[in-house]
Amino acid sequence: MIFVASFLVVLMLVGAVAASIFRDLISAVIAAAFVSLVAAILFYLLQAPDVAMAEAAIGAALTVAIFIIAIRRTKRYEE
């Protein structure tokens, strides 16, 4: 259990670092969504299914959609 949780935390860290260094903003948003998704799995494993559901629905679906809509209106690549 502790190994699975640690593995998921490492995955989240990788996703978060990737989200901050990607120059392509769409890729960065997808990486952030990945962090949310792994966080949802982690919440579920730590017996917080209520939070997991909210995290999966809001973090991994709605936020990503809002970010992508915003990127479409502005620029895709960071300078």
Added chain:
Amino acid sequence: MRRIVGILLLIIVAVGIGRSLVKIPFGTSRTKVGTHYINEGIKETGSANIVTSVVVSYRGFDTLGEVTVLFIAAIGLGAVLTRSGGKETRKIESASLVLYTGCRLLFPLILIFGTYIFIHGHLTPGGGFQGGAIIASGFLLIYLGCRERRISKIASKLAESLGGLVFVVIGLLGLLFGGHFLSNFLPKGTANTFFSAGIVPIIYIAIGFKVGSELAGIIDNLIEES
């Protein structure tokens, strides 16, 4: 130079937080109120899901504030983004066949799942916020897949306002019958059955409608502008 100072400050903050966190024993309950909720929650509120009993019953007033914050955010976004009057002039790109068919197939299932989540909030994990978010993601799918479809603004506003109204009215009825705002004045029934927990499922259904229509409205506003 600035970078070195920044790193130094960061280290000081990290050491401070670390030292204070070490003092707190991990995994033991230090507060009496948490233990009380776990031991007495089912008896006192009749809701089998303890999280729901805390969110809607013990901390119901906080939830009202939370819903209000979401409401204000949605209103603000609408005020900033809504175009005054003008009809949509840009040509809508139609989605691919796979997305179109998939969204028509999945949309009713997502709606049913979201509704299930918020109606059974007092029995199983989930509740109004989660169910509402799932329903809004269903509407997002509709906006991506079937781009010519729009939800009716009036119906969305109506669901949103009715949800908030039901919440406040139930709270006031609690003030009338139970002695304090949002008191659980309906019979609690036996825990783990569908008709149990008094006002908790009613409030969660209202929150589900409110959150669902608000988040769908936010997406509607954003997509119209893009």
